[in-house]
Amino acid sequence: MNRTTLSLIAGATALAAVTGFAVLSTPDASGDSTAKAAAQLPVERTSLLCPEPSSSDLAETSYTAFTPVTKGAGDSGKAELAAANGQSADGSTTGKNGKGDKKNTGAPVVRFKEPGKPVTGTAEGAETPGLIGTATGRFAPGWTVQETTQVAAGTGRGLLGTNCTAPDSEFWFPGAGTADGRTDYVHLTNPDDSAAVVDIELYGKDGALKSTLGEGITVQPHSSEPILLSTLTDETDTDVTVHVTVRSGRVAAAVQALDDKLGGDWLAASADPAGSLVLPGIPKDATDVRLVAFTPGDSDADLKLRLASPSGQITPAGNETLHVKSGMTAAVDLGDVTRGEAGSLLLTPSDTSVPVVAALRVVRGKGDKQETAFIPATAPVGARATAAGNRSKGTTLALTAPTRTTQVKVTASAGSDGGTPVTKTYTIKAGTTQNVDAPVPSGLKGTYALTVEPVSAGPVYAARTLEAAGDGVPAFTIQTLPDDRGAVAVPEAEQDLSVLQK
Numbered sequence: 001m002n003r004t005t006l007s008l009i010a011g012a013t014a015l016a017a018v019t020g021f022a023v024l025s026t027p028d029a030s031g032d033s034t035a036k037a038a039a040q041l042p043v044e045r046t047s048l049l050c051p052e053p054s055s056s057d058l059a060e061t062s063y064t065a066f067t068p069v070t071k072g073a074g075d076s077g078k079a080e081l082a083a084a085n086g087q088s089a090d091g092s093t094t095g096k097n098g099k100g101d102k103k104n105t106g107a108p109v110v111r112f113k114e115p116g117k118p119v120t121g122t123a124e125g126a127e128t129p130g131l132i133g134t135a136t137g138r139f140a141p142g143w144t145v146q147e148t149t150q151v152a153a154g155t156g157r158g159l160l161g162t163n164c165t166a167p168d169s170e171f172w173f174p175g176a177g178t179a180d181g182r183t184d185y186v187h188l189t190n191p192d193d194s195a196a197v198v199d200i201e202l203y204g205k206d207g208a209l210k211s212t213l214g215e216g217i218t219v220q221p222h223s224s225e226p227i228l229l230s231t232l233t234d235e236t237d238t239d240v241t242v243h244v245t246v247r248s249g250r251v252a253a254a255v256q257a258l259d260d261k262l263g264g265d266w267l268a269a270s271a272d273p274a275g276s277l278v279l280p281g282i283p284k285d286a287t288d289v290r291l292v293a294f295t296p297g298d299s300d301a302d303l304k305l306r307l308a309s310p311s312g313q314i315t316p317a318g319n320e321t322l323h324v325k326s327g328m329t330a331a332v333d334l335g336d337v338t339r340g341e342a343g344s345l346l347l348t349p350s351d352t353s354v355p356v357v358a359a360l361r362v363v364r365g366k367g368d369k370q371e372t373a374f375i376p377a378t379a380p381v382g383a384r385a386t387a388a389g390n391r392s393k394g395t396t397l398a399l400t401a402p403t404r405t406t407q408v409k410v411t412a413s414a415g416s417d418g419g420t421p422v423t424k425t426y427t428i429k430a431g432t433t434q435n436v437d438a439p440v441p442s443g444l445k446g447t448y449a450l451t452v453e454p455v456s457a458g459p460v461y462a463a464r465t466l467e468a469a470g471d472g473v474p475a476f477t478i479q480t481l482p483d484d485r486g487a488v489a490v491p492e493a494e495q496d497l498s499v500l501q502k
Contacts (some may be wrong), residue, residue, distance in 0.1 A: 030182060038489035040383070042073040042141040044484065049252035050081065050131040050164035051187035051266075052224055053123065053149040058157070059219035061123045061129070061149040066413060066449035070141040073386055074214040076263030076501035077137015079112040081121075081145065084130040084189060084224040112139050118388055118416040118449050130224025132191045133164065142486035144387035144449065148469055148477065152496040155183055158371045161389070161477030166485070167191055167250040171269040173242040174292040174329060176375055178202070178209070178229050181260040186242060187215070189252045196249030200227065203294060204237030207327050216453030219251055226256070238370045239331040241294035241357070255466035262363060262373040263380040265477050270376040273297075279360050280344040280433065281398035281463025281478055282337070287370070289334040291345065293356050295324045301354035306346040308400050308433045313346065320369035321350055342435040344400040344461065347377070364474040371470070372479045380459040381408075381452050382483030386447045387464040390438075394467035397438040397450060401428040404458035411453075412439040416446030428460065452481055 023209040067079060110121045115138055135143040145164035151157045167189075176184045190196045201215035211233040219225050229240070244253045258264035271277065271295055282289060295301040301324040306313045315335050324330040337343065347358060359376040387397075390412075399408055411423040417439030426436050441448050454460045462481040467474070 012161070037235050038491045040155055040487040041490045042070050043485060044136060044140055044487050045076060046140040046143045047166055047191055048133045048145050048164040049167060049189040050145060050147045051162070051254050051256070052130045053147055053190060054151055054160070055126050056154055057126050058152040058154065059125060061128060061147065062120050062389070063110055063145060063147055064416065064447050065110045065112065065145045066118045066386060066450050067135065067139045067390040068142045068386055069113065069116040069383070073138040073141050075138060077135070077139045078140035079133065079135035079143055081110040081131040083416060084132050084222055093318065113249045115139060116413045118447055120416045120447060121423055125472045128454060130187070130189045130308040131164070132189065132222060142484040144384050144386040144388045144484055145391050146387070148389055148466065150475065153259050156264030158263030158470060158473060159466065159475035159477045160265050161479060162254055162268060162465055163479050165252045165254065167252045169246040169250055171253040172242040172265055172273070172294070173255045173269055174294045174357050175236055175267050175361055176229060176240045176242045176255050176257055178233065178240055179238045180236065183258040184229045185226040185256045186229065186244065187224060187226050187254050187256060188219045189226045190219040190221060192249055193221050194249060195406060196251050197219055198251060199247060200232060201243040202229065202329060203241040203243070203329050203339045204234055204235065205239065205329055208474060209233040209237065209240070220454040230296055239292045239329050241329045248278045257374065259372060261368070261370070267359060267374040268376050268480070269284045270357040270359055271356030271379050272349040273354060273357050276350045276474060277347040277356065277358050278402055278461045279358060279377050280343060280377045280400045280461040280480060281375060281465060282345065282360065282362060283344045283465060283476070284338050284340050284342050284435065286338055286362050286364055287336055287366060289337050291322065291334060291358065292329060292331045292361065293322060293324050293358040294329050295326055295356045297355055299324055299354050301349045301356050301363045302327050302350040302465065303356065304350050306348070308344045308346055308402060308431055309341050310432055310434055322357055342398055342433045344398065344433040346402055354395040357451040362478065364476060369472050369474070371473050371475050373476055375463060375478050376480060378461060378480035379482040381454060381462050381481060383453070384484055384486055385452045385462055385481035386449060386484040387479060387481055389466065390442050390448050390450055390464070392444050395438060396435055396465040398433055398435050398463045399428050400433040401430055401458055401471065402461070404429060405430045405452055406458035407456040407458050408460055409453045409455050410436065410439060410449045412441045413439050413446045413449040415444040418445035419443045419448060425455065433463050
C-alpha cells in the first residue's frame with residue numbers, strides 16, 4: 001500500500017477521534033493528493049472538572065453551565081456534571097470505585113436541555129464533593145461551567161469563583177503561599193477509570209522548598225483530592241510557585257488560597273511559560289496589587305512592566321522592571337496601581353526573552369474589610385471566549401488590546417429562567433484596557449452567559465469580575481477568559497482511494 005495513502009488515512013482517523021469530523025475525498029482518478037488548509041470544526045467531546053468548593057459549613061455554592069450555539073455542531077449530544085468520589089447527587093455511591101470520603105448532600109447534577117441557555121444548580125455546606133463533567137455533540141463546543149462560592153465568615157471568607165477546567169498534564173501556580181495566616185490547598189481531580197500519579201513542587205524566594213511528600217501522589221479514579229501545601233514542606237514563604245506535573249493519567253488542578261485576614265479565592269493556572277504575558281482585568285478600585293513571577297528555565301528573566309489603562313500604556317512609578325532569578329519566585333508590590341481606572345498588566349522582556357509564568361494577587365477594601373482575588377497570566381480570547389454565571393448587577397467585563405486596535409463582539413445569552421439574547425460590538429484601542437458596559441439580556445431572569453468574539457485582527461485578552469454583598473466586605477472574584485475550545489483545526493485531505501487497490 002502506498003505510504004502517502006497510509007499517512008493521510010492515519011492522520012484523518014486520528015483527527016476524527018478528537019473532533020468527530022474528518023474528510024477523505026476523491027477529486028479525480030489521477031492519484032494526486034493535495035492537503036487543503038485546515039478547517040475550524042466544532043469539537044465533539046469536552047471534559048470539565050470542578051474542585052470541591054469549600055471546607056466551611058457556612059459555604060453556599062452555585063454552578064452555572066452554558067454552551068453557546070455553534071454552527072455545524074449537529075443536533076444530538078448531552079452534557080452533565082456528576083459528583084466525583086463515585087457518588088451521585090443524592091449521596092448514593094456509583095462508579096467503579098464505589099466509595100468516597102465525602103457524603104454528597106447537596107451537589108447538583110446539571111443536565112442540559114439546549115445550547116444557548118444556562119443551567120444552574122446549588123449546594124450548601126462543607127460536604128460538597130468535586131464534580132466531573134462531560135459534554136458531547138452539540139453541547140461540547142465552548143461548554144463552560146462556573147463554580148462560585150460565598151463564605152460568610154472564617155478563613156477565606158468572601159466570594160470564591162473558578163471556571164471548571166479541562167484535565168491536563170502540567171500546571172503552574174505562581175501566587176500561592178505557606179506563610180502564617182495562609183491555608184492553601186492544591187485540588188486535584190481525576191476524571192478517568194485508572195489512578196493518576198502526580199508530583200507537586202514548591203518554589204519560594206530562595207528556590208525549591210524542601211519536600212519529599214509531594215512526589216508520587218496518587219489520585220484515585222473519579223475522585224477529587226485537596227492537598228494542603230503546608231503538609232508538603234516545613235518551610236514557610238509568603239510567595240510560592242506551585243508546579244504540578246502528572247506522571248501517569250491526567251488531572252485538573254486548581255489552588256484554593258485562603259487568608260485569615262484577606263479572605264480568599266481560587267488561583268487558576270497561569271498560561272504556559274512565555275517571554276511576554278498579559279494579566280487582564282485589574283479592578284479600578286484595587287487597593288493593593290502584588291505581582292508574583294517565576295521562570296522555570298536555566299536563565300534569569302528581566303521583565304518590563306506596563307499598565308494598559310483606558311488611555312494607553314503607562315509605566316508603574318518605581319516598578320519599571322522586575323528581575324526574576326532562575327528557579328526562584330519573585331514578587332513586587334504595585335500598590336493601588338490602577339488609581340481608579342481599569343487596567344491590565346503587560347509583561348515583556350527587557351532584553352533576551354526568557355519564558356516565565358505569573359499571577360497577580362488583587363486586594364479590594366481597607367482594614368478588616370478587605371477581600372482577595374487572583375489574576376493569572378492568560379492566553380488571548382482566540383476565536384471565542386465564554387463566561388457563565390453573570391447577573392444583572394455586579395458583573396464587570398474588561399477587554400485589553402495590547403498591540404492593535406480591535407473590534408470585539410460581546411453577546412449576552414438568554415437567562416437561565418428567561419430573557420432574550422443581546423449583542424453589542426466594542427472598539428478597543430491599541431494598548432488600552434476598557435471596562436465595557438456589558439450587555440444584559442432583555443427581560444433577564446436568573447443568570448446569563450457572556451461570549452466574547454474578536455471581529456477584527458489583533459489579540460484580545462479578557463477578564464470578568466463578579467461582585468456580591470458581603471457585610472461591608474467588597475466580596476469579589478475574577479476569571480480570565482481564554483479561548484473556550486469550541487473548535488479544532490482539522491486539515492481536509494483529498495486522496496484518490498483507488499490507489500488502495502494497487
